[in-house]
Amino acid sequence: MLNIEDLKLYLCTDRGLSLGRPLVETVEDAIAGGVTMVQIREKDIPSREFYDLALQALRVTRAHHIPLIINDRLDIALAIGAEGVHLGQSDLPCIEARRVGGEDFIIGVSAHTPAEAVRAERDGADYIGAGAVFPTGSKADVSAIIGLDGLKAAAASVKIPVIGIGGIGPKNAAEVIASGAAGIAVISAILSQPDIREAAMILRRCLG
Known part of the structure; x- marks a missing residue:
């Protein structure tokens, strides 16, 4: 079940932006720096490779009591026992993911407009990822x-939490929170930095 504090500093993975570092290592360092939720977001890789990476990440997140969310792939999220899934507008409908995943399964949905956010809330989403900001x-x-x-x-259109995503870093993170977001989702602001742990710590301080 979603705790709103889990959304404060939300890391989305992307091995292409991690400067060659192993995914598990980057997740471990990011959590040490203050990341509160992790999404495995790896595009264009075979299902088995995605499964193996997600399972490795789950061992890390479970050890630190951090929720693990799987991007797009409801099947993999359910197969490894992840805490939830994040869906785009062209993915499996949220209402079907809720039916299959159950009440305690965390479901996030990307939205670009208030109408999309309202529909996601109606269909059972736990949070909205709004952007690109x-x-x-x-x-x-x-x-x-x-x-x-x-x-x-x-944020004003729904009662569930909204997080900002897209182009967010230390210089504008506070603006995102001031605009009604419950948290921020980032990729390169953490993964592309020389010191992942320090980058996460800096962002956490910016969020208050």
Whole structure:
């Protein structure tokens, strides 16, 4: 079951941005620095490799009592016993993931508009990932940038927690929280830094 504090500093993995470091090592260091939730987000890898990576990460997160969320792949989340899944607008419908996962299974849904956020809440989502808030290397389409105003609108449209994602780092993290977000989700702001633990610690201080 989701604790809102788990959303404070949410790490999404991406081995392509981790400077060649092993996924398990980066997750361990990020948690040591203050990360409160981890999402395994590895695009374009075979299912077995995804499964193995997720299982390795789960051993780390369980040891530190940190929830592990699997991006897109409900089957893998259920197979390894992860705490939840995060779904995009083109993934399995949230309402079906809730039916299969049960009441205590954490489900997050990406939303770019208040309407998408409202639909996700209605369909059983536990939290919304709203963004991209700022320009980011993972979103080449500038029309996908919702800005702080878009984040505020999403947060105001639902009762479940909303986290900001996209282009967030130490210089703007506090603005995201001030705009109504329960937390921030980051990739490169932690994984692409020379010292992962220190990068996470800096971000935690920015969040108050």
